[in-house]
Amino acid sequence: MLKPLGDRVLVEIVEDTETKTAGGLYVPDSAKEKSQRGRVVAVGNGKVLENGTRMAVEVNVGDVVYFAKYGGTEVTLEGKNYSLLAERDILAIVE
Amino acid sequence: MLKPLGDRVLVEIVEDTETKTAGGLYVPDSAKEKSQRGRVVAVGNGKVLENGTRMAVEVNVGDVVYFAKYGGTEVTLEGKNYSLLAERDILAIVE
Amino acid sequence: MLKPLGDRVLVEIVEDTETKTAGGLYVPDSAKEKSQRGRVVAVGNGKVLENGTRMAVEVNVGDVVYFAKYGGTEVTLEGKNYSLLAERDILAIVE
Amino acid sequence: MLKPLGDRVLVEIVEDTETKTAGGLYVPDSAKEKSQRGRVVAVGNGKVLENGTRMAVEVNVGDVVYFAKYGGTEVTLEGKNYSLLAERDILAIVE
């Protein structure tokens, strides 16, 4: 497994067919080719501020998140698709 | 529903036909193709400053806002059109 | 009406014919096609500094200002032309 | 007249023929087409620092200054040529 560094977050990608029924979330046609949702499986220790403290990331393991189309790095671990995302590329939590 | 992260704001887009009669707001012809107004339905916890505190966003749920033409991410939730906007892309509150 | 956010300022554009007689202000020929002057009708709460305080904008409602040629967003409200400008795009107060 | 905002400075442009005899200042041939000197006629309140204080500009009304070739905004007031310059575009005081 991967332990993200800094303010990075490891997200297991959720395919569109699954999320539509659960949360009723749809994206415009142009974005349907690639899922922008996933479940948080690991979070980094947070970004270092100029005063030397770390700011914890806003999401927690288990959250389903909606992330930006570009920005993350895709990795495959034991057959599952993940994305390593910087916190700023996660737009919202799907409730 | 989506819970925005950081200084992001979820706005339900208000089509032009509705706003014109209510607030008397018009935009130049070149901008009429796509509405730049919406109702705030959820707000993030705010931007993290370098001293580690979060700065609450200036808009509240229920506000009708006028936002920049480019910058937000469009999402469709249960048939309604929304935009996920960073606070800096919201220009003004429509009163 | 619009309530500007952050350090934005709402300015009602003053056409060139009016300002020339009042304040004696002329702009070079190349800039005459579009007015760069207006009356401030609403101001935002100011920019947030990194220490968490807001810095009030330097202009007040009623000021006639000279603003940069590019940068603002034009809006039309009940037949009048306005520009939503960031404070940094306002160059001077016309006295 | 114009009251500059922030760290901006209003400079009345001094044509080359006048300055040469007074201060002995010459610029290379390639820059002679447009004067880079002027007299300060008004100064802004200064730039806002991140700690919330304003930093007064280094030049005073009456100073003759040498400014960068590009950067200012030219305005004509009652037949005289001025430039509205950010403080960083003023390179030196002509003594």
Added chain:
Amino acid sequence: MLKPLGDRVLVEIVEDTETKTAGGLYVPDSAKEKSQRGRVVAVGNGKVLENGTRMAVEVNVGDVVYFAKYGGTEVTLEGKNYSLLAERDILAIVE
């Protein structure tokens, strides 16, 4: 041997054939040409913050890390392949 400066990290590159069996980590086909994994063999003293303190890097000697495809400088020391990476180019620790 090399002692990295600032927030740089020296990583001995681990070829793909080795890592797949150990941690089950796979990368998409397009990234397989060049390994993005390595073992940390030396770390710098960390980045200097604006308050004058150094922030220790998050990884330690011995950690196996997953790093960004672009960003590091490759060096060969006594027949082994290394990469000198800035901390921000290391995405995660492989556990």
Added chain:
Amino acid sequence: MLKPLGDRVLVEIVEDTETKTAGGLYVPDSAKEKSQRGRVVAVGNGKVLENGTRMAVEVNVGDVVYFAKYGGTEVTLEGKNYSLLAERDILAIVE
């Protein structure tokens, strides 16, 4: 004469023929067309830091300096060639 503003420095350019015998300094062939050395004749008050203090420049009047090939503004004063340089464009003091 010119009094530099901010962290700017006024340098009288020293032609290559003179410096070679004095300090033994040579530059690669490709840079020989234009001198990168000069004597400091005036210094500004220094750069303003975000805490409101000014940081004195590192060079003093009389220092012979080696400066970057690009960055300064050339001026001619009473037949002599000068360059107005930002402190960051001065690379070293020639001892």
Added chain:
Amino acid sequence: MLKPLGDRVLVEIVEDTETKTAGGLYVPDSAKEKSQRGRVVAVGNGKVLENGTRMAVEVNVGDVVYFAKYGGTEVTLEGKNYSLLAERDILAIVE
């Protein structure tokens, strides 16, 4: 001789033939045309932080360093080749 300013470092370039036998350091073929190693002969006083203090550079006179391929300014002093490098362009100390 040159006294570097700010966080700059003066490095006497070490040709590849010499370093290979001493420290066993090799660089990939594509980088062999130009050496990226040198001995530190002079260091600046360090970078000024926003709180007004200077941060000493991490390398000392006598250190053999490995530096980035691009970034420094080459100078020739009494027949020897040097590079004036900003501290951030020095990647590691060769031990």
